[in-house]
Amino acid sequence: MREKIKKSVRRMREKMRKRRLVVALGLAIFASLVLTAVSLTIYKVGDYYRYDLSRPGYESERSNVVSTTTTITYDTSSAFSKEDIDSSISEFDGHTQNISKYNTFGDSSLSDEDLQLTTTTSQ
Amino acid sequence: MKLSNFFVFLCGLVLVVCSPSSVFAQDAKTDLVVAQCSQLHTNLKELEARDLVSRTNMGREYENIDKQISAFTERVQNNNYNNQSFLDLQTQYKSAVNQFRAAYVQYDDSINELIAIDCQSKPSDFLTTLDKTKTLRTAVNDKVTSVSSILSQYREQMVQLQNNVPSQNSGGSQ
Numbered sequence: 571m572r573e574k575i576k577k578s579v580r581r582m583r584e585k586m587r588k589r590r591l592v593v594a595l596g597l598a599i600f601a602s603l604v605l606t607a608v609s610l611t612i613y614k615v616g617d618y619y620r621y622d623l624s625r626p627g628y629e630s631e632r633s634n635v636v637s638t639t640t641t642i643t644y645d646t647s648s649a650f651s652k653e654d655i656d657s658s659i660s661e662f663d664g665h666t667q668n669i670s671k672y673n674t675f676g677d678s679s680l681s682d683e684d685l686q687l688t689t690t691t692s693q
Numbered sequence: 694m695k696l697s698n699f700f701v702f703l704c705g706l707v708l709v710v711c712s713p714s715s716v717f718a719q720d721a722k723t724d725l726v727v728a729q730c731s732q733l734h735t736n737l738k739e740l741e742a743r744d745l746v747s748r749t750n751m752g753r754e755y756e757n758i759d760k761q762i763s764a765f766t767e768r769v770q771n772n773n774y775n776n777q778s779f780l781d782l783q784t785q786y787k788s789a790v791n792q793f794r795a796a797y798v799q800y801d802d803s804i805n806e807l808i809a810i811d812c813q814s815k816p817s818d819f820l821t822t823l824d825k826t827k828t829l830r831t832a833v834n835d836k837v838t839s840v841s842s843i844l845s846q847y848r849e850q851m852v853q854l855q856n857n858v859p860s861q862n863s864g865g866s867q
Contacts, residue, residue, distance in 0.1 A: 620801065623749060634746045638753055644764030650772050655855040658765055659848065665758045666844055672750040675800075675834040679740050680827045682722075685733060689721040 636672075726816040733812060733819075741804050744830075748797050755790045755840070762786065762847060774854060782847045789843055793836035800829040 586593050613619050623632050682688045726733065766783050769776040803826040812819040 620805070621745065621748070623745060628742060628745075631742045631746045634750075636750050636753070638757065642757075642760070644761065644768075646764050646767040647771050648768075650768065650774075650854075650858045651861040652855055652858050653861050655851060655858060658761070659851050659855070662758070662761060662844075662848060662851065665754055665761065666841065666848075668754045669751060669758075669837070669841065669844075672747050672754065673834070673837050674743060674747040675830055675837060679743075680823070680830055685736060685823075686729060687722055687725050689725065 722820060723816040726812050726819050730812040734808060737804060737808050741801070741808065758844065759787065759790070769854065778850050779847070782843055782850065786840065786843045786847065789836065789840045793833065793840055796829070796833045796836045800826065800833050803829045
């Protein structure tokens with residue numbers, strides 16, 4: 571019995587040696603499938619998909635997302651002047667104005683009036 | 694005997710007259726939910742998508758602000774000014790943004806739950822969840838207000854610092 575197992579293991583090894591490229595490709599495909607499965611599970615279980623606007627059906631919403639073009643690097647070491655702080659304040663004001671522009675949570679979208687759940691009784 | 698009948702009649706009359714009109718209004722609202730169920734679903738799905746765009750844009754802007762104030766606070770320290778108030782506000786800002794994110798997740802969970810309810814067969818469940826969703830949406834807006842309040846305090850600190858810093862023309866190095 572042991573001999574049989576040893577023989578079959580030897581045969582397998584020989585076959586694998588002969589087809590190294592095929593085995594390597596197979597392993598690579600298997601590894602990528604495992605990694606994809608893990609990442610999709612995290613995406614699904616972690617509810618990340620719900621906040622993903624790149625999903626199908628969100629085409630019109632995607633166009634309303636403001637894209638940030640460049641990553642700004644800030645000077646953190648050189649000496650301050652009034653003008654430096656002035657430009658920082660201007661940039662800061664721009665950001666806070668954008669926040670006010672983007673915020674829709676203060677509107678009345680869920681009110682009875684907007685959802686047309688009001689009963690107008692005419693006397 | 695007659696007196697007890699009169700008493701029962703009186704109680705009944707009081708109940709009918711004083712019964713809250715909201716009970717009738719609630720019934721009418723339930724009827725409206727059933728009648729407009731599909732339209733309500735469409736409106737809620739559109740609102741959820743709109744709010745998701747808003748959340749995405751605001752999240753990016755909050756990250757931009759975080760980068761700016763982190764760099765500014767560090768620069769204040771590197772210029773040997775007292776940056777404690779900036780640091781405190783920066784910490785408060787990060788905490789408030791995290792609270793905004795958490796509030797949005799709760800609201801989004803609730804609106805998804807609301808969309809999933811079959812409003813034709815369960816209109817009262819729908820109305821209950823709608824009330825909860827309204828409260829959670831208001832909570833998200835409250836968090837936005839908190840963040841804005843911290844940011845305006847940070848701006849005040851920037852202005853105060855500006856008053857203590859020399860102008861470029863008066864010998865301040867760049």
